[in-house]
Amino acid sequence: MGAVAGLLLPVAAVGAAIVALRLHSGIRSRAVLLALVVCVGLGLSSLTTTWLLALGMVIGRSFVVVDSMLWTFVGAIAWWHIRRLPSASQRRAAESPRPVTTTDWLARGVFAVVAVMAVVSAIVAYTAAPHGEWDAWAVWNQKARFLYRGDAGWSALLANDWSNPGHPLLVPTIVARLWAYAGAELTIVPVTVAMVFGASIVTAVVGALDAGRARAWIAGSVLLAAGTFVQQVASQQADVPFAFFLVSTLVVLREATVAIGRTEGDPVGSFLLAGTLAGLAAWTKNEGLLVVAATAALVVWRALPQARPRLAGWWVVGAAPALVTLAWFKLVVAPVAPAYLTEAPTIALLLERFLGPERHAVVDPLLWQYASAWGGPLAGGVVPLSLVASALVAVTRIGRSTRSILAVIGVMFAGYYGIYLLTSMEIEWLVMTTVDRLLVQVWPALVLAAFLTDDEPAPADATAAAAT
Amino acid sequence: MLMFRVRSWGRSAIGCTLLVWSLLAAISAVRVGLAREPDPIADLEAEFLALVFDLPPSGLVGYLEAYGDDAGTDAAVRMYFAAQYALAPRVVVGRVGPEFLIVARGTERSGGDPRLEGYHLIRIFPSGHRVYRRLVP
Numbered sequence: 027m028g029a030v031a032g033l034l035l036p037v038a039a040v041g042a043a044i045v046a047l048r049l050h051s052g053i054r055s056r057a058v059l060l061a062l063v064v065c066v067g068l069g070l071s072s073l074t075t076t077w078l079l080a081l082g083m084v085i086g087r088s089f090v091v092v093d094s095m096l097w098t099f100v101g102a103i104a105w106w107h108i109r110r111l112p113s114a115s116q117r118r119a120a121e122s123p124r125p126v127t128t129t130d131w132l133a134r135g136v137f138a139v140v141a142v143m144a145v146v147s148a149i150v151a152y153t154a155a156p157h158g159e160w161d162a163w164a165v166w167n168q169k170a171r172f173l174y175r176g177d178a179g180w181s182a183l184l185a186n187d188w189s190n191p192g193h194p195l196l197v198p199t200i201v202a203r204l205w206a207y208a209g210a211e212l213t214i215v216p217v218t219v220a221m222v223f224g225a226s227i228v229t230a231v232v233g234a235l236d237a238g239r240a241r242a243w244i245a246g247s248v249l250l251a252a253g254t255f256v257q258q259v260a261s262q263q264a265d266v267p268f269a270f271f272l273v274s275t276l277v278v279l280r281e282a283t284v285a286i287g288r289t290e291g292d293p294v295g296s297f298l299l300a301g302t303l304a305g306l307a308a309w310t311k312n313e314g315l316l317v318v319a320a321t322a323a324l325v326v327w328r329a330l331p332q333a334r335p336r337l338a339g340w341w342v343v344g345a346a347p348a349l350v351t352l353a354w355f356k357l358v359v360a361p362v363a364p365a366y367l368t369e370a371p372t373i374a375l376l377l378e379r380f381l382g383p384e385r386h387a388v389v390d391p392l393l394w395q396y397a398s399a400w401g402g403p404l405a406g407g408v409v410p411l412s413l414v415a416s417a418l419v420a421v422t423r424i425g426r427s428t429r430s431i432l433a434v435i436g437v438m439f440a441g442y443y444g445i446y447l448l449t450s451m452e453i454e455w456l457v458m459t460t461v462d463r464l465l466v467q468v469w470p471a472l473v474l475a476a477f478l479t480d481d482e483p484a485p486a487d488a489t490a491a492a493a494t
Numbered sequence: 495m496l497m498f499r500v501r502s503w504g505r506s507a508i509g510c511t512l513l514v515w516s517l518l519a520a521i522s523a524v525r526v527g528l529a530r531e532p533d534p535i536a537d538l539e540a541e542f543l544a545l546v547f548d549l550p551p552s553g554l555v556g557y558l559e560a561y562g563d564d565a566g567t568d569a570a571v572r573m574y575f576a577a578q579y580a581l582a583p584r585v586v587v588g589r590v591g592p593e594f595l596i597v598a599r600g601t602e603r604s605g606g607d608p609r610l611e612g613y614h615l616i617r618i619f620p621s622g623h624r625v626y627r628r629l630v631p
Binding site for chain 1: 506509510512513515516517518519520521522523524525526527528530531532533535536539552554572575576578579582583585586587
């Protein structure tokens, strides 16, 4: 019960703040907005927890008091501001809903069954491994235990180099905070956090593709049909929260682009939210810096041709809290290189690893072997197939958004590949133990890219076009 | 008009294929999950939690690592990592030297392990794990 309160407090406060500041005006889908509110709430609660730790507070009863007062205060201020906003009648009228066809009902029905199967899969996995998979209990939940049990000595979590002390703390701080609210280390807490992020991914993808259309529910079914994705949700690692922040950054940037094109809704809020989401991706895993770099380039690409550099500024404002926290953690608290990048990247090393054929000869077949088999039972091959489908959409005139998403995914893949080339660890072992999780990070974005189209002509328009 | 209908039928066929495949893949994933063996971490955690009353509440605790063919195996590494997971916020280091030392079952060299020189046995647990303490701090 206490953990539920701990989960709902920041979510409610952030939801109220988003409405009060009208950050949601550029986002058309309520499903997307719901997913954003929940996960940004959790993400920001991680940042405030880290700031309270930095101020010398320990995660215990006094922490719960201060934390709950903080979020209640934020929510109350936002609520007071909402009451001063113009009434609903002054806002734009909602569009009339599309008629629901038999195909729509079929797609929704199958999605419902697939979603139930996914939940059953996750519960079965949790029952078999309540502490999560290897990295969950050896890295993420272990750090949460240090934070929760360690009092002022929580920084002891940095002592063992095998537990990746430099990894960002989003997941451990969320879990430790909710344990503090619960008053006990319940294994249900980390798996619930993971399932909230997993459900939010599906909600964001279906919402972004317009839940009124059958394709959105088909995409949701495809997303959940990859058993590896569902298994990773139950594994309690940081890759599913990361996948949410990646795909939601892309969704919000796409919404902002649409808002600019339609000159309706204020894109400022969307750019601020996109920056926040990208920053939280970096606060979740090291790979998040790739998200920051790639989406920053996308923001500049979108904002500058519109002669609106102010929008890029709002993106920076959104990303700053998480990035400043990350910089403090990486430079002051845990100034250690990741285990996969212990060698200093000298020019000679970079040339040898990137241009020499030896590494490519090892990495390329390994990657193809694992990536082409990724997906779980009956789902092998979904990654290359989705890439082909996305590429086919991207080359059409309605594939502008897909091209942007594929560009970001391309940066992500390039980053992963570069690490595999550069690492001093045993490559086969590193690929074998990481590629499943890395593909989980991009899988929702890949499904989104394969199903997303821009300004598709309505059937009547298409009929007219065909007649002419 | 005909072009539009062909495209529409094509889309419907692809959509139906994806839905059927999604359903089958989701059912297969549940079946694979049900066949999975329980993870040993919960049991290992319970075994190591029994040691807490013989260890300091924080600080470094030594852990005698497996030797020979057993060193570096998944089972040996899992046991060591599980000890750390269970015993946080103590920092469990994989070496001798700290005042307290955990000797997990099967890690001690039979016939007398020279790495235990200077330590005396405090307790043997039903799981087979043992806690040692150094004679001279």
